[in-house]
Amino acid sequence: MRLIILAILLYLLYRVLRSYLGKAKPLDRRQGGGEVSDMVQDPVCKTFIHVRDAEKRVINGQTYYFCSKECAERFLLEQKR
Numbered sequence: 836m837r838l839i840i841l842a843i844l845l846y847l848l849y850r851v852l853r854s855y856l857g858k859a860k861p862l863d864r865r866q867g868g869g870e871v872s873d874m875v876q877d878p879v880c881k882t883f884i885h886v887r888d889a890e891k892r893v894i895n896g897q898t899y900y901f902c903s904k905e906c907a908e909r910f911l912l913e914q915k916r
């Protein structure tokens with residue numbers, strides 16, 4: 836009889852451990868996510884660029900992203916008109 840109780844206890848322990856491991860897994864999903872949302876559009880030539888590669892300018896408290904310095908300068912010139 837004792838062996839059966841021991842087997843049941845081991846099985847329950849195994850199930851608890853498995854549920855713990857199952858809960859820990861979703862944390863790994865964060866890696867690699869949100870890549871698509873990092874894309875920004877150049878307001879001058881309408882090209883999509885990654886935030887990391889974009890030319891960033893803060894104009895009147897608003898942040899703009901450009902594909903190149905040329906586009907940023909062109910945008911500033913158009914704002915002055």
Ligand SMILES: [Zn+2]
Binds near residue numbers: 877879901903
């Ligand atoms: Zn551009």
